[in-house]
Amino acid sequence: xxxxxxxxxxxxxxxxxxxxxxxxxxxxxxxxxxxxxxxxxxxxxxxxxxxxxxxxxxxxxxxxxxxxxxxxxxxxxxxxxxxxxxxxxxxxxxxxxxxxxxxxxxxxxxxxxxxxxxxxxxxxxxxxxxxxxxxxxxx
Numbered sequence: 213x214x215x216x217x218x219x220x221x222x223x224x225x226x227x228x229x230x231x232x233x234x235x236x237x238x239x240x241x242x243x244x245x246x247x248x249x250x251x252x253x254x255x256x257x258x259x260x261x262x263x264x265x266x267x268x269x270x271x272x273x274x275x276x277x278x279x280x281x282x283x284x285x286x287x288x289x290x291x292x293x294x295x296x297x298x299x300x301x302x303x304x305x306x307x308x309x310x311x312x313x314x315x316x317x318x319x320x321x322x323x324x325x326x327x328x329x330x331x332x333x334x335x336x337x338x339x340x341x342x343x344x345x346x347x348x349x350x351x
Contacts, residue, residue, distance in 0.1 A: 214251025219260055226262035228269045247273060254278045274298075
């Protein structure tokens with residue numbers, strides 16, 4: 213199963229060592245994940261440093277790297293392109309999709325996100341008296 217590695221603590225250093233992504237703080241290793249187990253890398257923390265080998269080795273495995281700003285919103289994404297036919301095919305399909313299909317897909321995405329947020333609120337016991345909005349879709 214692929215893991216999403218989310219770096220949220222400040223002052224960490226990311227490196228590659230013997231097929232692993234290593235996470236260190238003040239020169240001491242805090243954790244490691246096999247490169248082949250990583251599905252995505254998200255970096256939220258300030259002061260994170262990494263070697264170029266991290267980007268190269270993850271890109272060779274078609275792992276996207278998302279860099280977030282101080283507001284935790286993505287400001288950059290490194291997408292592996294060379295030699296990865298699946299990624300290129302996805303991009304071509306997205307670019308050639310007709311407008312009605314794009315609108316339908318966005319609607320499904322937004323409805324799914326809202327439903328999941330409602331479920332998260334329900335599980336956290338914050339339903340506001342059970343009055344969560346109801347969304348319906350056609351089809």
